[in-house]
Amino acid sequence: MAFAIKTEIRDPDATSFSFGAQKTMYGGKHIAADDIIxxxxxxNEGGRGLFARGIVISAEPIARKQNVLRQTPRVSIVVRCTAFAQRPLGRRxxxxxxxxxxxxxxxxxxxxxxxxxxxxxxxxxxxxxAFLDRFFEHSEKEPGKDPDK
Structure with missing residues (x-):
C-alpha cells in the first residue's frame, strides 16, 4: 500500500521533511519506513497540491491520550523526496x-x-x-536537479 499526505509545506524545494503528530485516516496509521508517499x-495553507513523491525514512505512532474517548490516530514521519511533480494536481x-x-x-x-x-x-x-505516478514522468533525477540534463 502507498500513502499520501496533505499538510502545510513551508519549503516545497526541500529534499526531506519531518511531519510531527499528523492525523491519519483511511488506513494512514499503518504507514511505515520504506513506504512510498x-x-x-x-x-488551506497556501500550497498547490501534489508536489513530490518520497520514501518514508521513519514512522512513529503517537500514544493516545488517556481518558479521551474519540481520538484520531496520529503518526510522526520523516520523508526523503525522490521526485518532484511535473504537472499540477490539487483541489481544482x-x-x-x-x-x-x-x-x-x-x-x-x-x-x-x-x-x-x-x-x-x-x-x-x-x-x-499509479495515477499519481503519471504526474512524475521524466522526474526520476535527484530533487532540485534538471531532469533533462
Missing part, C-alpha cells in the same frame, strides 16, 4: 472527480483529501498510486 501541499483538478461511486483513482483522492478537508495521512490504492 505522495506529498500534497495543503491549499480533482474537483471534476465528483461521482463518488465511479471507482476512479482521482475520485478516491478527492474523497480522501477534500470531502473532509483537514490535513492528514491517508492510505491509497495501487490504482491511485
Amino acid at each position: 505522495f506529498l500534497f501541499a495543503s491549499e 483538478e480533482l474537483k471534476s472527480f465528483g461521482t463518488w461511486q465511479d471507482g476512479q483513482p482521482g475520485t478516491e483522492l478527492n474523497i480522501k483529501f477534500y470531502r473532509q478537508a483537514t490535513n492528514k495521512i491517508v492510505g491509497i490504492s495501487d490504482e491511485a498510486a
Whole structure:
C-alpha cells in the first residue's frame, strides 16, 4: 500500500521533511519506513497540491491520550523526496472527480483529501498510486536537479 499526505509545506524545494503528530485516516496509521508517499501541499495553507513523491525514512505512532474517548490516530514521519511533480494536481483538478461511486483513482483522492478537508495521512490504492505516478514522468533525477540534463 502507498500513502499520501496533505499538510502545510513551508519549503516545497526541500529534499526531506519531518511531519510531527499528523492525523491519519483511511488506513494512514499503518504507514511505515520504506513506504512510498505522495506529498500534497495543503491549499488551506497556501500550497498547490501534489508536489513530490518520497520514501518514508521513519514512522512513529503517537500514544493516545488517556481518558479521551474519540481520538484520531496520529503518526510522526520523516520523508526523503525522490521526485518532484511535473504537472499540477490539487483541489481544482480533482474537483471534476465528483461521482463518488465511479471507482476512479482521482475520485478516491478527492474523497480522501477534500470531502473532509483537514490535513492528514491517508492510505491509497495501487490504482491511485499509479495515477499519481503519471504526474512524475521524466522526474526520476535527484530533487532540485534538471531532469533533462
